[in-house]
Amino acid sequence: MSATIDEKALQLRVAEIIIAELKLQDITAETFDPDLDLVDEIGIDSMDLATIVLVLQDEYAVKIDEDDYTKLRTIGLIAGYIQERLQAKA
Amino acid sequence: MNATRPSSTQKYKFADLLAGPAVRERWERVRKYFFLRESTYDMTSRCNIRCDGCYYYAGEKQFATDTGDPEAWRELMRQEKARGITFVVLAGAEPALVPGLLQVCYDEIPLGCIATNGVKRIDDSVGYKIHVSVWGSDATSLRVRKQKEMLEKQIGNYRGDNRAVFVYTFTRDNIDEAAPVIKQLSDNGCRVTFNMFSAPEGYEGTLVHTEETLAKTRSVMLDLLERYPGHVLFSPYSAVAHTHRLGLHGLYGCPYPRKNPSTDIGLGRSFRQYRSDLTWDRAAACCVPDTDCADCRHYAAGSAVVTSKLYRHATDPDTFKAWLDYVDTYLAVWVKGYEKGENLCRGIVEPPEG
Numbered sequence: 001m002s003a004t005i006d007e008k009a010l011q012l013r014v015a016e017i018i019i020a021e022l023k024l025q026d027i028t029a030e031t032f033d034p035d036l037d038l039v040d041e042i043g044i045d046s047m048d049l050a051t052i053v054l055v056l057q058d059e060y061a062v063k064i065d066e067d068d069y070t071k072l073r074t075i076g077l078i079a080g081y082i083q084e085r086l087q088a089k090a
Numbered sequence: 091m092n093a094t095r096p097s098s099t100q101k102y103k104f105a106d107l108l109a110g111p112a113v114r115e116r117w118e119r120v121r122k123y124f125f126l127r128e129s130t131y132d133m134t135s136r137c138n139i140r141c142d143g144c145y146y147y148a149g150e151k152q153f154a155t156d157t158g159d160p161e162a163w164r165e166l167m168r169q170e171k172a173r174g175i176t177f178v179v180l181a182g183a184e185p186a187l188v189p190g191l192l193q194v195c196y197d198e199i200p201l202g203c204i205a206t207n208g209v210k211r212i213d214d215s216v217g218y219k220i221h222v223s224v225w226g227s228d229a230t231s232l233r234v235r236k237q238k239e240m241l242e243k244q245i246g247n248y249r250g251d252n253r254a255v256f257v258y259t260f261t262r263d264n265i266d267e268a269a270p271v272i273k274q275l276s277d278n279g280c281r282v283t284f285n286m287f288s289a290p291e292g293y294e295g296t297l298v299h300t301e302e303t304l305a306k307t308r309s310v311m312l313d314l315l316e317r318y319p320g321h322v323l324f325s326p327y328s329a330v331a332h333t334h335r336l337g338l339h340g341l342y343g344c345p346y347p348r349k350n351p352s353t354d355i356g357l358g359r360s361f362r363q364y365r366s367d368l369t370w371d372r373a374a375a376c377c378v379p380d381t382d383c384a385d386c387r388h389y390a391a392g393s394a395v396v397t398s399k400l401y402r403h404a405t406d407p408d409t410f411k412a413w414l415d416y417v418d419t420y421l422a423v424w425v426k427g428y429e430k431g432e433n434l435c436r437g438i439v440e441p442p443e444g
Contacts, residue, residue, distance in 0.1 A: 039354070039355050039359075043174070044355075045124065045125075045127065045355065045356060045360075046345075046355050046357075047121075047124040047397075047398065047400060048124055049355060050400040050401045051121070051124075051400070053401060054104035054400075054404050055104060057103075057104065058103045058104050058105050066401050066402065066444075069355070069401075070352060070354035070355060073354075
C-alpha cells in the first residue's frame with residue numbers, strides 16, 4: 001500500500017465502512033456528506049465509534065489512539081487522520 | 091488459577107478476534123444494544139427501611155424535595171427521550187413507594203431498571219428489570235437493614251418473576267453468607283448477580299473491603315458461578331474487574347460526568363443523574379452518587395465503565411472474549427428479555443492496561 005491514498009477515495013471507503021458497520025439506510029458512500037457531524041447529525045455513540053475505529057485500523061494498518069476518538073467527528077476528519085498516520089509510517 | 095496477560099508484541103486484527111463463530115455470534119448479539127443510552131433518576135427521598143452504608147442517605151441528594159406530580163415526571167421522560175435517552179434507571183430512595191411514577195416512566199421510556207429493596211412488590215404492569223438488593227443472610231439484614239426475614243419477603247415478592255434479578259452485595263462482613271443465600275435463591279428459581287460494597291464518601295463503618303476480603307470475595311464469586319451457572323448471572327472477568335484492588339476508576343477510568351469533563355461523546359455527553367426534585371448536577375453525576383470514587387466497584391458503575399472500553403479489550407482473543415462475557419452479563423442483568431449465554435472465556439484475564 002502506498003504511503004498516501006487519494007483523499008476522495010479514502011473518504012468514500014470510510015463512508016462505506018460507517019454505512020456497513022452502523023447498518024445505515026437511505027444513504028450511500030457517494031451521498032454521505034464528508035463534513036456531516038457523526039455525533040450530532042448521525043447520532044453515533046462512543047461504542048459505534050469504537051467499532052468503526054477497530055475496523056479502520058484493520059483496513060489501513062494504522063493505530064488510532066483512544067484519546068483521539070473525540071477528534072473523529074466527520075468522515076473528512078477521519079480520512080485526514082488516517083492520511084496523517086499513513087504518511088507518518090512511510 | 092493463574093491470570094494471563096497477553097504479550098505486548100502480540101498483535102491481532104479486529105477481524106481475527108471475530109473469526110470464531112461463537113465469538114462472532116456473541117458480538118453480533120451484544121452490539122444490537124449499543125443504542126442504549128442511560129440516565130438515572132431518584133424517584134423519592136422516602137424509604138421503608140434504613141440501612142448502614144446506604145448511598146442514598148449520603149451527600150446532598152437526600153434533602154431534595156420530592157416531585158410527586160406524575161405529569162412533571164411524564165414531561166421529564168419526554169424531554170429525556172427527545173435528547174436521546176433510551177434506558178432509565180429508577181432508584182433512590184425506595185422507588186416501590188411511588189408506583190404511579192414508575193408507571194409514568196415506563197409508559198414513556200419502556201427500557202429500564204428499578205433498584206429496590208424488594209420489601210414492597212412492584213406491579214407487573216411496570217415492565218422494567220427489577221434489581222432486588224440483598225446484603226447477606228436474614229440475621230445480617232436484621233442487623234444492617236433492621237428488617238426481619240428480609241430474604242423470605244424478597245423471594246416471596248419476586249419468585250418466578252422474570253423481571254427480577256437479585257443483587258448480592260459483598261461487604262467485608264458477609265462473604266461467608268453468600269453460599270447459603272445464593273443456594274436459597276437458586277432453590278427458589280431466582281436469578282442473582284453480584285455487587286461490591288463501595289464506600290460512600292466519608293463512610294467510616296465496617297463494611298469497606300480490604301485486599302484480603304477482595305481476594306476472598308473473588309474466590310467465592312467464581313465458586314458460586316461454577317455451582318449455580320443457571321442462576322448466577324456473572325462471568326469470570328466480572329469477578330476480576332469488580333474485586334481488583336485498584337477499583338473501577340483506577341483500572342479503566344470512569345466515563346461518568348463526575349469524573350469525565352468531556353461532553354464530546356458517550357456518557358460524558360448524555361448521562362444525567364436526576365434527584366427527586368428533578369434537578370441534576372454535572373459535578374455529582376454518576377450511577378451511584380456520593381460513592382468514594384477510589385473505592386468504587388459497583389456493579390452499576392462497571393456496566394458502563396467496563397462495557398465502554400471495547401477498544402481497550404480488542405487486543406487478543408481471550409481479553410476480547412472476557413469483555414464479551416462482561417457485556418453479555420451486563421445485558422442479562424439490566425435488559426428485560428436478554429438471556430445470558432455461556433461464558434466464552436472461562437479463565438482469569440487481567441484487565442488490559444490503559
